[in-house]
Amino acid sequence: xxxxxxxxxxxxxxxxxxxxxxxRRHKFYLRDEKITLSHGSGGKATHNLIEGVFAPAFSNPLLxxxxxxxxxxxxxxxxxxxxTTDTYVVSPVFFPGGDIGKLAVHGTINDLAMAGAHPLxxxxxxxxxxxxxxxxxxxxxxxxxxAAREAGVMIVTGDTKVVQRGKADGVFINTAGxxxxxxxxxxxxxxxxxxxxxxxxxPIGNHGIAIMLAREALDIETDVQxxxxxxxxxxxxxxxxxxxxxxxxxxxxxxxxxxxLNEMALGSEVxxxxxxxxxxxxxxxxxxxxxxxxxxxxxxNEGKLLAVIAAEKAEAALRALRSHxxxxxxxxxxxxxxxxxxxxxxxxxxxxxxxxDMLVGDPLPRIC
Amino acid sequence: xxxxYVDEYRDAELAKxxxxxxxxxxxxxxxxxxxxxxxxxxxxxxxxxxxxxxLTIDLVHGPGCPVCVLPMGRIDDAxxxxxxxxxxxxxxxxxxxxxxxxGSLLDAKAEGADVRFVYSPLDAFKLARQSPDREVVFFxxxxxxxxxxxxxxxxxxxxxxxxxxxxxxxxxxxxxxIKAILDSPDLRLDGFVGPGHVSMVIGMRPYTFIARxxxxxxxxxxxxxxxxIQSVYMxxxxxxxxxxxxxxxxxxxxHPEGNVKALEAMARTMELRPFFEWRGLGFIxxxxxxxxxxxxxxxxxxxxxxxxVRVADPKACQCGxxxxxxxxxxxxxxxxxxxxxxxxxxxxxxxxEGACAAYFNYGRFxxxxxxxxxxILPVERANA
Numbered sequence: 008x009x010x011x012x013x014x015x016x017x018x019x020x021x022x023x024x025x026x027x028x029x030x031r032r033h034k035f036y037l038r039d040e041k042i043t044l045s046h047g048s049g050g051k052a053t054h055n056l057i058e059g060v061f062a063p064a065f066s067n068p069l070l071x072x073x074x075x076x077x078x079x080x081x082x083x084x085x086x087x088x089x090x091t092t093d094t095y096v097v098s099p100v101f102f103p104g105g106d107i108g109k110l111a112v113h114g115t116i117n118d119l120a121m122a123g124a125h126p127l128x129x130x131x132x133x134x135x136x137x138x139x140x141x142x143x144x145x146x147x148x149x150x151x152x153x154a155a156r157e158a159g160v161m162i163v164t165g166d167t168k169v170v171q172r173g174k175a176d177g178v179f180i181n182t183a184g185x186x187x188x189x190x191x192x193x194x195x196x197x198x199x200x201x202x203x204x205x206x207x208x209x210p211i212g213n214h215g216i217a218i219m220l221a222r223e224a225l226d227i228e229t230d231v232q233x234x235x236x237x238x239x240x241x242x243x244x245x246x247x248x249x250x251x252x253x254x255x256x257x258x259x260x261x262x263x264x265x266x267x268l269n270e271m272a273l274g275s276e277v278x279x280x281x282x283x284x285x286x287x288x289x290x291x292x293x294x295x296x297x298x299x300x301x302x303x304x305x306x307x308n309e310g311k312l313l314a315v316i317a318a319e320k321a322e323a324a325l326r327a328l329r330s331h332x333x334x335x336x337x338x339x340x341x342x343x344x345x346x347x348x349x350x351x352x353x354x355x356x357x358x359x360x361x362x363x364d365m366l367v368g369d370p371l372p373r374i375c
Numbered sequence: 376x377x378x379x380y381v382d383e384y385r386d387a388e389l390a391k392x393x394x395x396x397x398x399x400x401x402x403x404x405x406x407x408x409x410x411x412x413x414x415x416x417x418x419x420x421x422x423x424x425x426x427x428x429x430l431t432i433d434l435v436h437g438p439g440c441p442v443c444v445l446p447m448g449r450i451d452d453a454x455x456x457x458x459x460x461x462x463x464x465x466x467x468x469x470x471x472x473x474x475x476x477x478g479s480l481l482d483a484k485a486e487g488a489d490v491r492f493v494y495s496p497l498d499a500f501k502l503a504r505q506s507p508d509r510e511v512v513f514f515x516x517x518x519x520x521x522x523x524x525x526x527x528x529x530x531x532x533x534x535x536x537x538x539x540x541x542x543x544x545x546x547x548x549x550x551x552x553i554k555a556i557l558d559s560p561d562l563r564l565d566g567f568v569g570p571g572h573v574s575m576v577i578g579m580r581p582y583t584f585i586a587r588x589x590x591x592x593x594x595x596x597x598x599x600x601x602x603x604i605q606s607v608y609m610x611x612x613x614x615x616x617x618x619x620x621x622x623x624x625x626x627x628x629x630h631p632e633g634n635v636k637a638l639e640a641m642a643r644t645m646e647l648r649p650f651f652e653w654r655g656l657g658f659i660x661x662x663x664x665x666x667x668x669x670x671x672x673x674x675x676x677x678x679x680x681x682x683x684v685r686v687a688d689p690k691a692c693q694c695g696x697x698x699x700x701x702x703x704x705x706x707x708x709x710x711x712x713x714x715x716x717x718x719x720x721x722x723x724x725x726x727x728e729g730a731c732a733a734y735f736n737y738g739r740f741x742x743x744x745x746x747x748x749x750x751i752l753p754v755e756r757a758n759a
Contacts, residue, residue, distance in 0.1 A: 038718055041485040045472075051717050297381060299494075300727070302421075357600040358387035359423020361737035364716075 049261025050305070050366030073274070074195050075257070076122040078188060089124030091115060092183035100143065100177050102221045104213070104232030107180055108151035110309060113237045114260070115184040116158055120239035121256045121312065123194055123246065124186030129155065132166040132181040139177050147178060158237040160184070186239075190246060194315075196274035198254040203343040204321035205279060206314040208241060208328055209234070209336040211264055212292040215306035220295065227298065229291040236310030241333045245314060248327030252320035257313045262366040265304040267313055268351045269365045279351045281341035281363065304353075305366040315343065384599030390427050393604050398429035400611040405431040407563065408610055409700050411553060412570035413440030413728025414598050420737035422600040432607055435562075435700035436733075438552045438656065439570050441517040442469050442726035443698060446652045447688060449545055450475035452681040456512050456543055457488045459679060463506060465499035466514040468492045469726045474719060476686045496528040496542070503532075503540035512675045515544050520572040522546040522664060523637035526644040529666070532673055543675040544665055547651065549573050550581050551662035555653075557589050561701045566610040568603065569595035571625045578633025579621050586619045597625040644670055654688060654722055655695020694721035697730050704734040711735060 037059030045052035062071070069077040076091035095111040112129065119126040131151065135144070155162050213234040220227055238258060245253060255275075259267040264286070272279045288303055296303045310333065316324040321339060328334030351363040410416060416436045419425060425434060438444055454475050457464035464480070471481045471492060484490040489509075493499045496513050503511035515525045525542060532540050549570060556562065569582060574595045582593045592613040596606035606624045613620060623629055644667060651663030666674040675681075688694065692714065693707040704710055704723065714720040716732050723729035727736070 041482065043481050043485045045481065045717075055717070293381075353423075355422045355600075356385040356387065357390050357422045357424065357427060357604075359426035359600075361420060361423045364736050 048366060049307070050266055053262075054365070072195060072197070073270075074122060075118040076124065076184075076186070078122050078124070078193055087188040089119050089122040089186040089188060090183070091118040091122075092181065093118060094179060094181040096176070096179045097218065098176055099218075099221055100147065102233055103217045103230070105235040105309075106147055106150050107178060108147035108149075109154045110233075110235050111180040111182045112151050112154035112158065112160070112162075113235050113309060115182040116160060116237040116239055117258045117260075117309075117312075119184050119186035120237070120242040121258055122186070122188075123190055123192065123242065123253075123256065124188050125243070126158065126160045126184055126186040126237075126239050128163045128185045129160055130164045130166075130181075130183045131162050133168070134175055134179040134181075135167065135169045136175040136177055137169060137172040144178065147180075151180075154237070158239065189243070190250065192251040192253070194253045194255050196255050196257065196271045199271055199275035199277050199279075199315050199343050200254060200317070201277055201343055201345045202318045203254055203315045204318055204324075204339055205268070205281070205341040205343065206316060206321065206324055206328060207264065207286065207338055207340045208238075208312045208314070208334045209310075210287040210289045210292070211259070211308055211311060212288060212296065212303040212306040214260075214309040215263070216292050216295050218307075219299075227295060229295060231289070231291045231295065234308055234310035236333055238310065238312050238333065241312065241328065241331045244331045244334075245324060245327050249316060249320040249324045252317040252324065253314060254317065255313075255315040259308050259311060259313055261307050263303070263305040263307055264313065265302070265351065265363050266365045268363070271313075271315065272351050273349045275343075276348050278344045278347050278349070279341055280344055281351065281353045283353050283355050285338050285340045287336050287338050304363060318342075381599070384597070384601040385422070386601065390601060390604050393601075393608050394427050394429060397432060397604075397608050397611050400608070400615045401429065401431040404614070405433065406565045406611060406614060407433045407435055408566050408568060408607060409435045409437045409556070409564050410568040410596075410603070411437040411439040411549065412568075412573065413443065413726065413730075414572065415568055415570070415596065415603060416440070416730050416733050417728045418598050418600060418603060420733040423737070424600055424603055427600075427604065428607060432611075434568075434607075435564065436697065436704075436730035437567075437700055438556065438653070438698045439518065439549060439573070440698075440723070440726050440728040440730070441521070441547065442473060443694065443722040443729045444547060444552070444653045444656070445473070445516060445545060445722060446654045447474075447476055447686040448652065448682075448684055450479075451477070451686060452676075452683060453514050453543060454478065454480065454483050455682055456514075456675055456679055457483045457490050458486075459510075461508075461510050463489045463491060463502060463509050463511045464514065465491050465493045465502060465511060467494075467516065469728075470514055470516065472719065473722055473725045496525050497531075500528050500532060500537070500540055503537055504535075507539060509539065511540050512679075513540070513542050515542050515546055518547055518549050518570070518573050519576040519637075519641070520570075522641050522645065523576060523634070526637075526640035529644045529670055529673055530640060533670065538672065541673045541675040541678050542666060543681075544645070546645065546664040547653070548647075548662055548664065549577075551659045552653065552656065553582075553585065555656055555659050555662075556699055557585065557591075559699055559701075561696075562699060564591060564700070565614055566592040566594070566619075568606050568610070569593045569621070571595060571597050571602075571629060574623075574625070574629045574633065576634050576637045579623060579629070579631045580633075582621045586621050590619045592619045593621045595621070595623045595625050595629055597628065643667075652685065653698075655693075655698045657695075689720050692721040694723045694731075697721075697723050704731040707731070 046056045076089040116126045217233045257267045328337035499513040594606040594609045645664040647661045648663045696702045723731035
């Protein structure tokens with residue numbers, strides 16, 4: 008290829024990069040006319056829905072931060088409070104490693120923990136479908152009570168509604184939670200600095216794969232269990248070790264590690280570079296993903312956290328995570344850099360590089 | 376952690392060594408090679424293989440993505456079937472988001488149609504047996520890779536006399552598409568990375584004409600990163616030595632004769648259509664399969680009224696040129712702005728195997744890397 012056409016081609020490439028980048032950065036608008044399942048997947052469509060419907064209507068400084076929990080002070084109270092809510096619709100209700108009740112307690116505790124708050128009180132709202140077995144409800148509630156007791160939180164208020172058969176799927180649970188801030192420092196997805204290190208508390212993908220294998224009659228036999236767990240004590244350990252060097256905490260639930268890191272990269276207008284081979288994963292999860300054509304980085308976790316830490320404290324933070332039972336397999340998986348803004352990319356096992364995008368739609372299997 | 380059949384095909388050191396050999400072979404002669412299969416396109420971007428290969432190798436993406444080549448009219452037919460009362464419409468996951476002229480299957484589902492995704496036609500068949508009061512239709516797509524499982528399911532449906540099950544058959548065959556590309560004047564190719572899983576069924580013989588008549592080498596390749604890099608090496612070597620042969624890199628799976636039983640099952644249940652429309656490539660003769668007359672009871676096209684209307688591709692969409700390898704995905708006018716994986720205009724942006732989706736999801740960093748090569752932007756290495 009001669010030099011002129013090569014440089015013309017390059018000019019074209021550059022234009023394209025810029026256009027794609029612009030498209031990416033201002034892309035949260037909603038074109039759909041009806042809600043589809045993609046809007047609930049936690050990936051791009053969910054973002055479009057939030058930015059297209061909820062954010063403009065409710066806009067205020069606390070909400071606009073778009074962190075896992077809102078953090079605010081109240082006159083006369085010395086400490087700041089964190090407040091969050093989440094709804095659980097998982098199917099099946101009971102799955103390897105947990106159930107909807109346990110998940111509803113852990114999930115809301117984790118949203119508070121990611122804001123750096125110590126969780127105190129939860130509410131529990133039940134939406135029940137006519138015909139749902141009381142015995143199953145007893146099991147779910149007992150499991151919630153146990154999870155709350157173990158985590159040291161109290162369920163202090165609740166609500167129950169029943170709808171006609173077919174208007175819901177067994178049981179849906181909403182929990183809201185209040186926590187108290189232990190520190191003055193508030194980590195968040197706008198606080199990443201170039202040079203920071205990205206830590207992951209353990210192997211990824213277990214929850215999503217456990218649910219998928221329980222839900223779809225796939226005839227793949229594994230003993231993959233959901234990793235559902237309350238992360239507030241792990242966060243407390245991390246705060247104790249490195250305090251203000253924690254720039255961001257996130258639990259990679261729906262949409263997985265890929266979506267969580269993209270939110271950070273967009274929120275802080277930085278780039279995140281990951282090392283694929285450093286990302287911890289169980290062989291069963293990796294095998295199931297290979298067979299089903301799924302990217303484990305987009306699969307949900309319910310007991311893992313991502314921590315972005317100032318470079319000089321990264322080793323100390325890693326040691327702190329590994330000293331806790333829920334962080335034994337923690338790893339340093341990447342670093343923050345300045346460019347290309349708003350993008351996450353991956354150094355692949357084979358030595359190449361690729362973009363890691365947010366999840367689009369549900370993680371659907373490839374066919375061949 | 377080591378995973379058998381996976382890790383041994385992802386050795387970065389070995390990849391670098393082979394890439395060095397490829398560079399030597401192609402030093403004075405840059406090569407334009409087409410990977411026919413969408414699965415290869417996906418692997419190439421997912422693992423960043425273009426970063427490993429020397430700049431003298433230009434990989435061009437071919438038509439082997441079954442979701443991408445379906446024309447809009449067939450999607451509209453599928454939507455019409457899915458919206459029928461009493462029908463459970465079953466499909467592979469990646470068809471759900473493909474846009475027809477009025478929405479996708481995902482939209483139809485949101486509007487109340489009973490659309491479910493399955494992993495194989497046998498799952499759809501099981502669903503039919505479990506739901507005797509419903510009509511279960513399976514949206515069969517794919518090349519010779521997936522056609523045998525449709526064939527086996529049909530034979531079972533007939534043997535078990537299950538009448539509430541039918542197939543909307545959109546199976547296509549790979550050879551006519553390759554012929555169409557070879558006959559197209561737009562493109563000059565030096566060789567083909569041949570499709571691995573299709574070849575597992577059809578064997579090596581059908582590719583002979585490419586080597587003999589068109590004097591282009593073909594190497595049938597596996598789907599792991601090292602499979603592809605080794606296949607590129609084998610192509611470069613053939614070209615450097617002035618050979619054009621059909622070689623098999625994917626010997627652990629592909630037998631020269633293919634899978635005789637699978638071919639038999641296909642022949643018993645399906646026959647060639649006189650012609651079939653491919654998105655972007657137009658009508659190609661003898662390029663697709665339909666059910667044989669004796670399976671009419673299980674043929675959704677005969678059992679139900681489908682519109683069967685030909686719908687022109689959206690004007691802005693250049694899927695056809697992408698599928699023929701004439702342009703790279705990012706050269707399409709709507710790539711990345713109007714057309715993205717969440718709001719796709721063309722099929723190539725929907726399937727993970729589509730060149731545009733692969734490029735958008737994984738490959739944009741390669742473009743960023745181009746900037747680095749031009750010294751516009753320093754990019755640090757991960758964890759450096």
